[in-house]
Amino acid sequence: MSLLVTGSIGIDTVETPFGKVENVLGGSAVYFSLAASNFSPVRLVGVVGEDFPPVFRDVFGERPIDLAGLELRRGSKTFRWQGRYVGDMNEAQTLRTDLNVLAEAAPKIPLAFRDSDVVFLANTHPLLQRELLASVSKPKLVVCDTMNLWIDTARTELARTLAMVHGVVLNDHEGRMLTSANNLVEVARRVLGMGPRFVVIKKGEHGSMLATGDEFFALPAFPTTKVVDPTGAGDSFAGGMLGYLASVGRFEPADLLAALARGTVTASFTIEGFSVEAIRRVTKAAIDQRLTALRRMVQFE
Amino acid sequence: MSLLVTGSIGIDTVETPFGKVENVLGGSAVYFSLAASNFSPVRLVGVVGEDFPPVFRDVFGERPIDLAGLELRRGSKTFRWQGRYVGDMNEAQTLRTDLNVLAEAAPKIPLAFRDSDVVFLANTHPLLQRELLASVSKPKLVVCDTMNLWIDTARTELARTLAMVHGVVLNDHEGRMLTSANNLVEVARRVLGMGPRFVVIKKGEHGSMLATGDEFFALPAFPTTKVVDPTGAGDSFAGGMLGYLASVGRFEPADLLAALARGTVTASFTIEGFSVEAIRRVTKAAIDQRLTALRRMVQFE
Numbered sequence: 001m002s003l004l005v006t007g008s009i010g011i012d013t014v015e016t017p018f019g020k021v022e023n024v025l026g027g028s029a030v031y032f033s034l035a036a037s038n039f040s041p042v043r044l045v046g047v048v049g050e051d052f053p054p055v056f057r058d059v060f061g062e063r064p065i066d067l068a069g070l071e072l073r074r075g076s077k078t079f080r081w082q083g084r085y086v087g088d089m090n091e092a093q094t095l096r097t098d099l100n101v102l103a104e105a106a107p108k109i110p111l112a113f114r115d116s117d118v119v120f121l122a123n124t125h126p127l128l129q130r131e132l133l134a135s136v137s138k139p140k141l142v143v144c145d146t147m148n149l150w151i152d153t154a155r156t157e158l159a160r161t162l163a164m165v166h167g168v169v170l171n172d173h174e175g176r177m178l179t180s181a182n183n184l185v186e187v188a189r190r191v192l193g194m195g196p197r198f199v200v201i202k203k204g205e206h207g208s209m210l211a212t213g214d215e216f217f218a219l220p221a222f223p224t225t226k227v228v229d230p231t232g233a234g235d236s237f238a239g240g241m242l243g244y245l246a247s248v249g250r251f252e253p254a255d256l257l258a259a260l261a262r263g264t265v266t267a268s269f270t271i272e273g274f275s276v277e278a279i280r281r282v283t284k285a286a287i288d289q290r291l292t293a294l295r296r297m298v299q300f301e
Numbered sequence: 302m303s304l305l306v307t308g309s310i311g312i313d314t315v316e317t318p319f320g321k322v323e324n325v326l327g328g329s330a331v332y333f334s335l336a337a338s339n340f341s342p343v344r345l346v347g348v349v350g351e352d353f354p355p356v357f358r359d360v361f362g363e364r365p366i367d368l369a370g371l372e373l374r375r376g377s378k379t380f381r382w383q384g385r386y387v388g389d390m391n392e393a394q395t396l397r398t399d400l401n402v403l404a405e406a407a408p409k410i411p412l413a414f415r416d417s418d419v420v421f422l423a424n425t426h427p428l429l430q431r432e433l434l435a436s437v438s439k440p441k442l443v444v445c446d447t448m449n450l451w452i453d454t455a456r457t458e459l460a461r462t463l464a465m466v467h468g469v470v471l472n473d474h475e476g477r478m479l480t481s482a483n484n485l486v487e488v489a490r491r492v493l494g495m496g497p498r499f500v501v502i503k504k505g506e507h508g509s510m511l512a513t514g515d516e517f518f519a520l521p522a523f524p525t526t527k528v529v530d531p532t533g534a535g536d537s538f539a540g541g542m543l544g545y546l547a548s549v550g551r552f553e554p555a556d557l558l559a560a561l562a563r564g565t566v567t568a569s570f571t572i573e574g575f576s577v578e579a580i581r582r583v584t585k586a587a588i589d590q591r592l593t594a595l596r597r598m599v600q601f602e
Binding site: 087088089182183184185186189203205206207209216217218219220221223224225227254257258260261295297298299300301 | 388389390483484485486487490504506507508510517518519520521522524525526528555558559561562596598599600601602
């Protein structure tokens, strides 16, 4: 099945206990695409400004990522984010955000992409997520992300978006904020009450859970002591999941659990390097090796 | 194999968002014994005072728990603990502790118990843990628990105890405190460097991990929205694990993972009622049902 992602493409500056990188490639659609491309070709829709370094495009060229939806807008500047991770590195401190081109008109979804089967709406204003979705004719699976800002400032719009998607991917803080519940099983139950058929709750080093109306799945994170830069872990998780689901073309509960495992493992590579350095180099063999290890970690007699 | 536990037997007063219970049965050895007795007979060693309500003994009578090591000390008072859980209920606030008989001489391990194969040293002063262990002639598996207080005030004694046990069970906070590491995989690595052959790190609603020198296992918590009273969850976890290991009589990595699953499921019952109300009523069939559900939650293709 064909897979479309809409989201940000950015220039990041990131500081972690392991060092600092300046003006490197980032953005939700970037991490998602690189992760998903290990399982399925990806159609990327996003917009950058004139200042977008041409060399950044090379990263996509190494992968089956279709850039027909990547708009380079003259006279505009690329989205920029600067952040820092400290302590257990479970959450980023945002030092600076320059929305730039993201505050302007949304990119257009090319005609050739409108037949996409699987759609990931990365984090952006929920109204914009629905506008983008309206350009896809008959998607079979639509999954969205969101963030604290929209839960706080655009709750009604977010509720409308949640009512239109099949799945939603949240982290534990966002889930608690959205539902006012503490217990994460209860959080999942309440999110499902808002419309989606499944919800994924990402918990960083504590792994993830996936709930449908009837089923509950949970996996630990892939264990690593080499957490260099967590930026993009969540989008890589979603990319691994949806890339896998697009490749199998089924969305039954067992497929969702198998996808959760692919998301877990794919994200585990992203955090082992700054920016996209680790995820761009990952191979199918390396992913399969970690899948085998993850299976061994949880499959008890 | 025979299974021995030494630990506290107490009278608890507990308040949670679901209500309050006063002067109810509690203590690490109690929760451990009830949990373990689902898999294996248990030899309990502990001491109570004159004020210990005789009716509390009935709870043990329902189970294969040998009370030959339960000392009723005349002129002494039973250990009492009062605590409260709020918010996400992941950690207890201790309101009051009366050590009472626990501050006096330790109980004696009966001669008939000295051939025990599997020994759990529930949380107490690490020096006392070693004294108790010295009374067991040739244990095949010794596992201990500990707490923040001893990490803080008796670190050298704790290090000596850790060097003498096969396994240690900690929660994530204790592990971080003991090793000064943030990353839990690194915490596990450092604990193993202190001597034990395996370490279990309990993470409450986030499940647990188990590391040996070569293997790493992790399981999610059993999902429940009915968290009534978390008291005793950790000791029930250890009880489920060691009760299972005593029943199979092997401690290979695959057995440790299977034990981790039994600990996970057994503890999930404890927290569904105040005091021992839920864990005392659990059946093997109920445990097996949750084991099947847990397996289904994690076993991906």
